[in-house]
Amino acid sequence: MLSPSQVQLNGVSCSNCPMHGLSLFGSVSPDRSNDLVVRRSDRFKVPARRHIYERGAAASMTFSVCEGWLLMYRSHSDGGRQGLRILLPGDFVGYMPSGEQHLHHSVVAVTDSVVCAFPQAELHAMMEIHADLAAQITRIQARFMASCQSAMLGLGRKTAEQRIAYLVGELYHRLKNRGLLGADTSRMPFPITQEMLGDLTGLTPVHTNRVLRKLHAEGVLTANRQDLVIHDMSRLMEIGEFNNPAVI
Amino acid sequence: MLSPSQVQLNGVSCSNCPMHGLSLFGSVSPDRSNDLVVRRSDRFKVPARRHIYERGAAASMTFSVCEGWLLMYRSHSDGGRQGLRILLPGDFVGYMPSGEQHLHHSVVAVTDSVVCAFPQAELHAMMEIHADLAAQITRIQARFMASCQSAMLGLGRKTAEQRIAYLVGELYHRLKNRGLLGADTSRMPFPITQEMLGDLTGLTPVHTNRVLRKLHAEGVLTANRQDLVIHDMSRLMEIGEFNNPAVI
DNA sequence: CGGGTATTTGACGACTGTCAACGCCAGTGG
DNA sequence: CCACTGGCGTTGACAGTCGTCAAATACCCG
Numbered sequence: 001m002l003s004p005s006q007v008q009l010n011g012v013s014c015s016n017c018p019m020h021g022l023s024l025f026g027s028v029s030p031d032r033s034n035d036l037v038v039r040r041s042d043r044f045k046v047p048a049r050r051h052i053y054e055r056g057a058a059a060s061m062t063f064s065v066c067e068g069w070l071l072m073y074r075s076h077s078d079g080g081r082q083g084l085r086i087l088l089p090g091d092f093v094g095y096m097p098s099g100e101q102h103l104h105h106s107v108v109a110v111t112d113s114v115v116c117a118f119p120q121a122e123l124h125a126m127m128e129i130h131a132d133l134a135a136q137i138t139r140i141q142a143r144f145m146a147s148c149q150s151a152m153l154g155l156g157r158k159t160a161e162q163r164i165a166y167l168v169g170e171l172y173h174r175l176k177n178r179g180l181l182g183a184d185t186s187r188m189p190f191p192i193t194q195e196m197l198g199d200l201t202g203l204t205p206v207h208t209n210r211v212l213r214k215l216h217a218e219g220v221l222t223a224n225r226q227d228l229v230i231h232d233m234s235r236l237m238e239i240g241e242f243n244n245p246a247v248i
Numbered sequence: 249m250l251s252p253s254q255v256q257l258n259g260v261s262c263s264n265c266p267m268h269g270l271s272l273f274g275s276v277s278p279d280r281s282n283d284l285v286v287r288r289s290d291r292f293k294v295p296a297r298r299h300i301y302e303r304g305a306a307a308s309m310t311f312s313v314c315e316g317w318l319l320m321y322r323s324h325s326d327g328g329r330q331g332l333r334i335l336l337p338g339d340f341v342g343y344m345p346s347g348e349q350h351l352h353h354s355v356v357a358v359t360d361s362v363v364c365a366f367p368q369a370e371l372h373a374m375m376e377i378h379a380d381l382a383a384q385i386t387r388i389q390a391r392f393m394a395s396c397q398s399a400m401l402g403l404g405r406k407t408a409e410q411r412i413a414y415l416v417g418e419l420y421h422r423l424k425n426r427g428l429l430g431a432d433t434s435r436m437p438f439p440i441t442q443e444m445l446g447d448l449t450g451l452t453p454v455h456t457n458r459v460l461r462k463l464h465a466e467g468v469l470t471a472n473r474q475d476l477v478i479h480d481m482s483r484l485m486e487i488g489e490f491n492n493p494a495v496i
Numbered sequence: 497c498g499g500g501t502a503t504t505t506g507a508c509g510a511c512t513g514t515c516a517a518c519g520c521c522a523g524t525g526g
Numbered sequence: 527c528c529a530c531t532g533g534c535g536t537t538g539a540c541a542g543t544c545g546t547c548a549a550a551t552a553c554c555c556g
Binding site: 074076077078080081082083084095096097098099100104105124127128129131132134135137138139141142143144145146148149150151152153155156157158201202241 | 324332347375385386394
């Protein structure tokens with residue numbers, strides 16, 4: 001769980017924290033959310049490469065991403081890791097229903113990030129009182145599940161090129177839906193290493209690199225450590241078979 | 249959705265239907281569940297190979313499996329399918345939070361099955377009143393999600409042999425936890441084709457066959473179309489890296 | 497008994513992994 | 527200011543798991 005060296009931002013206004021906004025309390029009337037939850041949450045700075053939690057940790061807190069990119073993954077006995085999802089501002093993670101003991105995955109910060117932490121017990125208590133909060137959590141879970149199933153289809157059936165194209169397209173739309181793209185809508189922030197991209201797509205870093213070079217050579221995209229430019233969006237969607245309107 | 253040729257079992261007692269028992273209403277006090285839901289549900293016979301619903305169908309009903317095995321999958325543009333999960337008696341499927349329009353996967357009966365259907369709208373209405381029902385659904389979703397993530401790790405990082413060993417181990421424990429094993433606890437029902445097994449593990453039927461033959465040659469298991477005998481359980485768990493106590 | 501489905505096996509090819517080396521770049525310390 | 531260092535990206539050669547194609551066999555059910 002969060003180490004003592006974390007910088008805790010007590011008393012900082014959380015008004016722009018997504019968990020207090022769109023994601024979780026979107027459907028809860030404002031007076032309720034102000035009343036019952038806001039004062040109980042804390043903001044943390046999480047430097048790049050630091051974990052928020054690792055597999056086996058007690059499920060005691062739920063986190064909302066305010067700033068930065070994080071990687072949710074599961075590790076394999078041979079040391080490899082399978083990326084489950086990139087977490088963007090507005091996502092929340094670490095929620096477990098009451099009765100569940102510990103988490104089955106790990107979350108590490110890709111960039112310097114800011115997250116907001118809520119005690120699980122209070123969420124559970126709130127869910128008993130406010131049906132709309134429970135419904136909202138269920139809705140988030142369901143969308144995440146649909147996304148996982150798209151990923152499973154990719155891991156099991158798609159080629160390396162298709163998987164990478166799909167992932168780029170998915171990230172692009174998730175960023176776009178949150179207003180996290182700049183004026184140049186063909187350019188997106190892309191702060192993940194090729195190794196992480198390989199983790200997410202079930203590929204080795206070496207092969208990930210080859211595919212990126214191929215996509216570049218074909219004029220589809222250009223990627224570097226800071227950002228990624230999509231030169232041919234329709235072709236990217238075509239390669240990745242990206243036709244899912246329900247991106248979150 | 250269910251075709252007209254479905255045999256509907258109106259008026260049949262549903263007392264042994266898992267959705268009315270363990271899975272969904274386990275935490276709801278009996279008077280409530282009898283009062284509000286039981287009378288609204290219908291039982292259907294679903295013959296092997298028939299779909300309960302296919303991708304894109306409106307999310308209007310939630311189903312509970314009473315008898316039989318079903319396959320939840322997602323199909324790829326090349327015609328291949330990626331299996332997401334085997335559904336066993338006691339599982340439920342097709343639930344979508346209110347506001348979601350349609351389902352992103354398909355469900356087909358592997359064996360002749362009996363399912364129980366509930367209108368989504370009523371579940372949503374109930375969740376607003378009964379917090380324990382909402383909590384139960386959230387819990388089921390979370391466990392299913394953990395299972396999906398194990399599958400993702402397998403699809404992305406494990407060898408064919410590991411994936412198959414893991415899947416067999418998982419099914420074995422799920423059956424055991426529900427009391428669906430016979431007296432001979434090394435023998436489990438196994439009514440799925442090798443092609444379906446390949447769908448679930450991201451392999452071709454041909455390669456699936458080779459792996460099964462190899463596991464047989466090594467004295468780990470013997471499979472046929474009816475059942476599967478595990479000769480060396482500890483080795484099976486070892487190969488599949490099956491160490492997850494939270495199987496559902 | 498016959499036809500369709502499922503399993504099994506072989507030969508071959510390809511996508512992807514492994515191993516290794518090199519270049520690039522940023523941060524660091526002398 | 528510059529060499530040093532570690533992380534990341536890039537490329538080549540080679541190996542292997544797994545997919546594809548094809549055919550034969552076994553199995554199930556009408």
